[in-house]
Amino acid sequence: MSGETGTSLAFPKAIIFDLDGTLVDSAPDIGAAVNELLATRHLPPLSLAQAKSMIGHGVKKLVERAFSASGMPLYGGALEQANRDMAPIYRRHLTKLTTLMPGAKEVVAHFHVAGVALGVATNKPQLATREVLLHFGFTDQLGAIVGGDAVSHQKPAPDSLFLALERLRVEPADALMVGDSSADVGAARAAGMAVVLVRGGYTQVPVEELGADMVCDSLLDLPTALHGLRSAA
Ligand SMILES: O=C(O)COP(=O)(O)O
Numbered sequence: 001m002s003g004e005t006g007t008s009l010a011f012p013k014a015i016i017f018d019l020d021g022t023l024v025d026s027a028p029d030i031g032a033a034v035n036e037l038l039a040t041r042h043l044p045p046l047s048l049a050q051a052k053s054m055i056g057h058g059v060k061k062l063v064e065r066a067f068s069a070s071g072m073p074l075y076g077g078a079l080e081q082a083n084r085d086m087a088p089i090y091r092r093h094l095t096k097l098t099t100l101m102p103g104a105k106e107v108v109a110h111f112h113v114a115g116v117a118l119g120v121a122t123n124k125p126q127l128a129t130r131e132v133l134l135h136f137g138f139t140d141q142l143g144a145i146v147g148g149d150a151v152s153h154q155k156p157a158p159d160s161l162f163l164a165l166e167r168l169r170v171e172p173a174d175a176l177m178v179g180d181s182s183a184d185v186g187a188a189r190a191a192g193m194a195v196v197l198v199r200g201g202y203t204q205v206p207v208e209e210l211g212a213d214m215v216c217d218s219l220l221d222l223p224t225a226l227h228g229l230r231s232a233a
């Protein structure tokens with residue numbers, strides 16, 4: 001673990017986790033889906049690294065970025081159509097190649113047992129999010145699950161965090177966002193929440209440069225780091 005502890009960081013009443021790149025390593029599935037879509041337009045596949053760099057701002061942004069990187073940028077109706085074509089493909093690639101991020105199960109279970117209210121706020125669509133969380137056995141421990149299409153404005157807007165916290169009945173000032181990208185920091189700041197970033201997810205900018213209150217090497221560092229704040233208080 002490294003990074004600076006901001007003044008707003010304290011042991012939280014609620015933790016809102018990001019999904020892709022934070023709880024699960026879904027890039028292999030998302031990459032497979034995007035490559036299947038590109039193949040329908042006779043375009044060659046993207047690498048896993050390319051796919052990783054396009055995740056975090058929702059499926060529509062992923063589709064837009066994928067076609068641009070393939071030398072066939074789409075706009076307007078053509079982009080809308082590609083986005084519609086992506087939906088059934090994406091739904092078939094949710095849990096085939098996706099794995100848990102290190103410590104995800106243990107850390108969620110730890111904070112659940114510790115009495116911290118837990119939620120997920122992701123830019124992944126709601127139905128897909130539920131399916132992934134169900135597959136990995138998270139749903140019983142989560143009091144709020146908010147997908148990107150469950151709100152008007154996805155992260156970095158604060159809407160999904162506000163909705164999750166409303167369901168958990170916890171104020172933003174008492175809650176912590178845990179994520180992997182600039183969208184998570186932006187959303188947390190806009191919501192008035194503290195934010196911890198975990199290395200190893202999907203971000204083009206190094207996590208230490210994104211202005212989080214703390215950066216962890218792994219989710220597994222989180223319990224010690226947060227309980228340390230409690231004993232220091
Ligand atoms: O971009 C997506 O579809 C999902 O990304 P997130 O879970 O990191 O918010």
Ligand SMILES: [Mg+2]
Nearest residue numbers: 018020021180
């Ligand atoms: Mg993410």
